[in-house]
Amino acid sequence: MHTDPVNQCLSSKRTLYQLVVNLLKRIPFPKNLVDDFFYVPSNHFCHHFVSSSHNTEFLKRRGHTMGQLLCCTQVDQSTVAIKERFGKFDDVLEPGCHCLPWVFGSQLAGHLSLRLQQLDVRCETKTKDNVFVNVVASVQYRALADKANDAFYKLSNTRSQIQAYVFDVIRATVPKLNLDDDFEQKNEIAKAVEDELEKAMSAYGFEIVQTLIVDIEPDEHVKRGDEYEINAAARLRVAATEKAEAEKILQIKRAEGEAESKYLSGLGIARQRQAIVDGLRDSVLGFSVNVPGTTAKDVMDMVLVTQYFDTMKEIGATSKSSAVFIPHGPGAVRDVASQIRDGLLQGSINTLNLSDSEPQLYISLYIVVHSTFLLLMFSLN
Structure with missing residues (x-):
C-alpha cells in the first residue's frame, strides 16, 4: 500500500510542532504567551491561510506576542497599557515602544483606551401626572491618563456602572415634573445627570465630558391621545375662525x-x-x-x-x-x-x-x- 508523500510530510510537521509546543509550555513564560504564539489553525498548511480573516487576526496576535517574546511591546496612539510585575501594578505605559522583560516578571495586564466614548441609556420612568415615558440619555465619557490605574482596576464594567447612575438620577428627577415640564426642562435633567456622574466617576478615573437628554418618548396611548387632542383643537380653532367670519358677515x-x-x-x-x-x-x-x-x-x-x-x-x-x-x-x-x-x-x-x-x-x-x-x-x- 503506497502512502502519499505530501500527507507524510504534513503528518511529520504536525508531530514536530506539537513536540515544540509541549516543550515550551514547560518553560515559565508569561501567561498565555505560548498558546497565543503557537496557535495555528488546522488549515495552516492550506493555500488560503493568509486570505482568511481569522488568520489575519492570528498574524496580528503573533506580531504582538513576538514583541513580548523579544522583551518589547507596542502601545497604540490614544491608548495606554497597564504594566504589572509578578501580578502587581507597576506602571502605565504611554503610546510607543516599551521594553518588557518578562524574565523579571514584567507583563502587560491590558490596554485602556483614552478615546471619547458614548453610552446611550434608555430609562423608563413615570412623570408627576402619571404618564410613563422612556427617557434616552447620551453620556460621553473618557478615561483620564493620569488615573489610568484607577480606571483599569477599580471598575470591572464601566458601562454598567454609568448606566446605574443614570437610572438613579432620571428616576429621581423626572417624577417631580409633569410631562410638558419634562420636555421644557430637558437641559436641567441632563445637568443633574452630568453632575451626579461627574461626582461619582471621577473617583474611578473617568471624566464625564457631556450628558444629553436626546429623547423623551411618552407611552404610545398618550402620544395618540395628545395627537388627537391637538388635531381636534386645531379643527376647533379653524371652525371658530370660520364661524366668527360668518357672524361678521351676518x-x-x-x-x-x-x-x-x-x-x-x-x-x-x-x-x-x-x-x-x-x-x-x-x-x-x-x-x-x-x-x-x-x-x-x-x-x-x-x-x-x-x-x-x-x-x-x-x-x-x-x-x-x-x-x-x-x-x-x-x-x-x-x-x-x-x-x-x-x-x-x-x-x-x-x-x-x-x-x-x-x-x-x-x-x-x-x-x-x-x-x-x-x-x-x-x-x-
Whole structure:
C-alpha cells in the first residue's frame, strides 16, 4: 500500500510542532504567551491561510506576542497599557515602544483606551401626572491618563456602572415634573445627570465630558391621545375662525339691511308727513272758501277735536294697548291745544318775527299733524 508523500510530510510537521509546543509550555513564560504564539489553525498548511480573516487576526496576535517574546511591546496612539510585575501594578505605559522583560516578571495586564466614548441609556420612568415615558440619555465619557490605574482596576464594567447612575438620577428627577415640564426642562435633567456622574466617576478615573437628554418618548396611548387632542383643537380653532367670519358677515349684512330699511322708512315717513300737511292745508283752504266767516283757527280746532276722538277710539279698540291715563273732558282738547299753542307761539314770535295770523296757522297745523301721528302709532301697535 503506497502512502502519499505530501500527507507524510504534513503528518511529520504536525508531530514536530506539537513536540515544540509541549516543550515550551514547560518553560515559565508569561501567561498565555505560548498558546497565543503557537496557535495555528488546522488549515495552516492550506493555500488560503493568509486570505482568511481569522488568520489575519492570528498574524496580528503573533506580531504582538513576538514583541513580548523579544522583551518589547507596542502601545497604540490614544491608548495606554497597564504594566504589572509578578501580578502587581507597576506602571502605565504611554503610546510607543516599551521594553518588557518578562524574565523579571514584567507583563502587560491590558490596554485602556483614552478615546471619547458614548453610552446611550434608555430609562423608563413615570412623570408627576402619571404618564410613563422612556427617557434616552447620551453620556460621553473618557478615561483620564493620569488615573489610568484607577480606571483599569477599580471598575470591572464601566458601562454598567454609568448606566446605574443614570437610572438613579432620571428616576429621581423626572417624577417631580409633569410631562410638558419634562420636555421644557430637558437641559436641567441632563445637568443633574452630568453632575451626579461627574461626582461619582471621577473617583474611578473617568471624566464625564457631556450628558444629553436626546429623547423623551411618552407611552404610545398618550402620544395618540395628545395627537388627537391637538388635531381636534386645531379643527376647533379653524371652525371658530370660520364661524366668527360668518357672524361678521351676518352682522354687516344685517346692519346694511337695517340702514337701508331705516333710510326707506325715513323716506316713507317724510312723504307721509308731506301728504298729511298737504291734505290738511287743502282742507283748511277749501273749508274757509266754502264756509264764509270761518277763520283758520276755527277749522284747526275742529280738525283737532276730530283727530282727538279718532285717537281715543283706536286706543280703546286695540287689544295690545296697555293702560293709558289721559285727561278726558269737554275742555281737555282745548286745554292741551292752548298750552302747546301758547308755548310755540311765544317762541315763534321771538325767533321768526311772524305776524299774528301766521303763528296761529302753523301751530294749528302742528297740533293736527302731531295728533295724526299719535293715532298712527297706536294703530300700528
